[in-house]
Amino acid sequence: MNSLIPLFVIIPLGSAFVMVILGRFIKNFNKFITPIFMLGLVYLTFHFMMNSEGTLIYKVGGHEPVGNTPIAIYMVMDGLAKLVLLIISLVGFLSIFYSLSYTKQYTAERKFYVLFSLMIAGMNGIVISGDIFNIFVFLEIAALSSYALVAFGVEKQQLEASFKYQVLGGIASLIILLTIGLIYWNTGTLNIADISRQLTINCSSPSGTNVFIKFISVLLIAGFGLKAAIFPFHSWLPDAHSSAPSPISAMLSGVLIKAVGIYVLIRLFFNMFPISYELSMTITVLGTISMIVGVLLAIGQWDFKRLLAYHSISQMGYVIIGVGIGMLILAKGGDKKIAALSISGGLFHMLNHSIFKGLLFLNAGSVEYRTNTRNLKKLGGLSSKMPITSGSSFIASMAISGIPPFNGFFSKVLIIIAAVQAGYIWIAFFAVLVSVITLASFTKIQKYLFFGELHSKYEKIKEVPFSMSFSMILLSVLCLVLSLLVIPEVRMIFLQPAVDVLINAADYSTNILGI
Amino acid sequence: MIIYLLCFILFLVGLYGVISKRNLIKIIIGIAIMEYSINLFFILIGYVEGGTAPILTKGFENSKFVDPLPQAMILTSIVIGLATTALLLAVAIRLYQKYGTFDINKIKDLKG
Numbered sequence: 163m164n165s166l167i168p169l170f171v172i173i174p175l176g177s178a179f180v181m182v183i184l185g186r187f188i189k190n191f192n193k194f195i196t197p198i199f200m201l202g203l204v205y206l207t208f209h210f211m212m213n214s215e216g217t218l219i220y221k222v223g224g225h226e227p228v229g230n231t232p233i234a235i236y237m238v239m240d241g242l243a244k245l246v247l248l249i250i251s252l253v254g255f256l257s258i259f260y261s262l263s264y265t266k267q268y269t270a271e272r273k274f275y276v277l278f279s280l281m282i283a284g285m286n287g288i289v290i291s292g293d294i295f296n297i298f299v300f301l302e303i304a305a306l307s308s309y310a311l312v313a314f315g316v317e318k319q320q321l322e323a324s325f326k327y328q329v330l331g332g333i334a335s336l337i338i339l340l341t342i343g344l345i346y347w348n349t350g351t352l353n354i355a356d357i358s359r360q361l362t363i364n365c366s367s368p369s370g371t372n373v374f375i376k377f378i379s380v381l382l383i384a385g386f387g388l389k390a391a392i393f394p395f396h397s398w399l400p401d402a403h404s405s406a407p408s409p410i411s412a413m414l415s416g417v418l419i420k421a422v423g424i425y426v427l428i429r430l431f432f433n434m435f436p437i438s439y440e441l442s443m444t445i446t447v448l449g450t451i452s453m454i455v456g457v458l459l460a461i462g463q464w465d466f467k468r469l470l471a472y473h474s475i476s477q478m479g480y481v482i483i484g485v486g487i488g489m490l491i492l493a494k495g496g497d498k499k500i501a502a503l504s505i506s507g508g509l510f511h512m513l514n515h516s517i518f519k520g521l522l523f524l525n526a527g528s529v530e531y532r533t534n535t536r537n538l539k540k541l542g543g544l545s546s547k548m549p550i551t552s553g554s555s556f557i558a559s560m561a562i563s564g565i566p567p568f569n570g571f572f573s574k575v576l577i578i579i580a581a582v583q584a585g586y587i588w589i590a591f592f593a594v595l596v597s598v599i600t601l602a603s604f605t606k607i608q609k610y611l612f613f614g615e616l617h618s619k620y621e622k623i624k625e626v627p628f629s630m631s632f633s634m635i636l637l638s639v640l641c642l643v644l645s646l647l648v649i650p651e652v653r654m655i656f657l658q659p660a661v662d663v664l665i666n667a668a669d670y671s672t673n674i675l676g677i
Numbered sequence: 678m679i680i681y682l683l684c685f686i687l688f689l690v691g692l693y694g695v696i697s698k699r700n701l702i703k704i705i706i707g708i709a710i711m712e713y714s715i716n717l718f719f720i721l722i723g724y725v726e727g728g729t730a731p732i733l734t735k736g737f738e739n740s741k742f743v744d745p746l747p748q749a750m751i752l753t754s755i756v757i758g759l760a761t762t763a764l765l766l767a768v769a770i771r772l773y774q775k776y777g778t779f780d781i782n783k784i785k786d787l788k789g
Contacts, residue, residue: 302757318775347722401787
């Protein structure tokens with residue numbers, strides 16, 4: 163079982179390599195191979211979820227630790243990693259299946275699939291890496307391919323968005339690299355588990371180490387906050403996510419900001435640093451602000467994809483406050499049950515958001531595919547012409563605004579209940595308020611896009627091809643099915659392992675180092 | 678200590694270039710300068726006063742060595758930096774073809 167872990171990186175990276183060479187000679191080779199290996203990754207993730215427990219470690223090169231110092235590069239598979247891998251492979255498979263028809267409009271179709279596989283390899287690598295420098299390397303692989311994919315249309319807007327994204331992403335990467343240097347300077351190791359042990363030992367003696375930890379934490383929030391588009395660092399997200407090809411927008415909004423930003427933040431702040439009150443307060447406050455600011459900026463938008471991109475900022479705020487409240491309770495030594503409820507709400511919302519936001523971006527792509535515009539004012543009455551797009555977008559809109567039978571409702575309720583129980587009434591109030599504003603803005607989309615009068619120009623449009631509608635139908639079914647996760651027995655299988663990793667944060671280093 | 682400060686000043690010079698310059702190429706140069714300063718910082722971390730190259734040979738097993746790990750990391754980071762700069766320049770050239778200028782004040786289709 164342990165030796166299967168590197169496959170998550172090897173399969174997509176190897177396929178990207180093979181596709182560059184063989185795609186030239188065999189027609190449609192790339193289109194054929196990419197969905198197949200994505201399906202394989204989905205299977206592999208489920209295999210790990212069902213058949214393995216606890217923390218699995220793979221040491222690259224097989225070097226055993228000398229004394230207590232780990233030498234090999236560690237690949238770690240635990241509950242949290244499994245959950246994020248599930249998100250990556252599920253949304254990745256559906257959006258690549260959607261692209262099979264969608265990419266016909268581009269001339270360099272082959273390269274799309276190569277870049278896509280590289281992005282998957284980078285994100286999988288970040289998730290299973292137990293080593294802070296390898297996180298940086300894989301992060302750059304994922305980021306570089308996403309820069310290229312944003313600019314894939316090579317029109318004016320795509321290039322401008324990609325340049326902006328590259329400059330801000332480049333600064334974020336450099337800040338992260340600086341932080342890695344500082345951590346290595348202070349602790350003399352790069353392994354996350356070992357760093358955690360060193361910091362705990364150092365923490366007890368001099369007061370200088372605490373200042374160091376605070377400095378590093380601020381740099382890390384800046385670096386990964388830029389990648390995750392938390393409030394003061396969000397300015398690149400609406401441009402980049404609205405200019406990319408639609409399946410890529412679904413991947414960026416649904417998966418990349420979570421795997422690259424939120425996941426690493428959660429992993430480092432729970433499992434590497436000792437949890438501190440000030441830091442958890444900072445994270446929670448930033449999450450609350452980005453939740454409010456994102457939705458306020460979204461109301462006034464008339465570009466469909468831009469509106470969705472602003473909602474991504476707002477919804478990531480929910481994930482951050484869910485996890486942040488859990489951190490606050492743990493830092494104060496409060497009731498672990500409430501902390502577990504709050505964290506599971508946050509992680510549940512992360513899973514849900516990738517599903518419904520992915521679906522919404524795919525809907526936007528379908529509308530653009532048939533009508534060549536994203537401006538809400540120019541569209542209308544499409545529900546009679548495109549029933550599948552209209553129906554699935556209705557389901558996704560209800561899910562994102564938190565209407566009961568759909569998944570978004572349950573995760574938001576978990577977060578709000580936990581916030582009230584922990585005594586943060588204001589956060590609960592804002593979460594409800596933002597949810598109501600979200601509903602208003604998605605009602606606007608439904609009204610302008612799918613109801614109202616049909617423009618005479620669009621009399622002849624048809625529903626989108628099979629591969630696109632199949633992905634949308636499957637995602638809308640998932641919107642309903644994931645509601646089942648609120649039942650405790652189902653939650654035990656999928657969410658509880660991930661929550662356990664975060665609740666018993668100190669166990670991470672003992673599990674890996676074995677001391 | 679002074680050398681670390683100089684290294685940090687180099688980082689700030691790059692950041693200044695990225696923030697204040699209006700020309701796409703100058704912004705890219707700024708990012709490159711930031712990158713070099715961080716590479717320099719890594720080398721400084723691994724440096725040991727009077728140390729030699731970390732190669733084990735007969736008769737020199739107990740001499741002082743510089744730390745090889747930051748150097749290995751920097752080799753990786755230089756390669757990554759090459760890819761980043763190449764992609765930035767490629768996009769900048771495409772932008773020049775579309776707009777006919779490198780001035781970021783004139784490249785502003787995306788707003789709101």
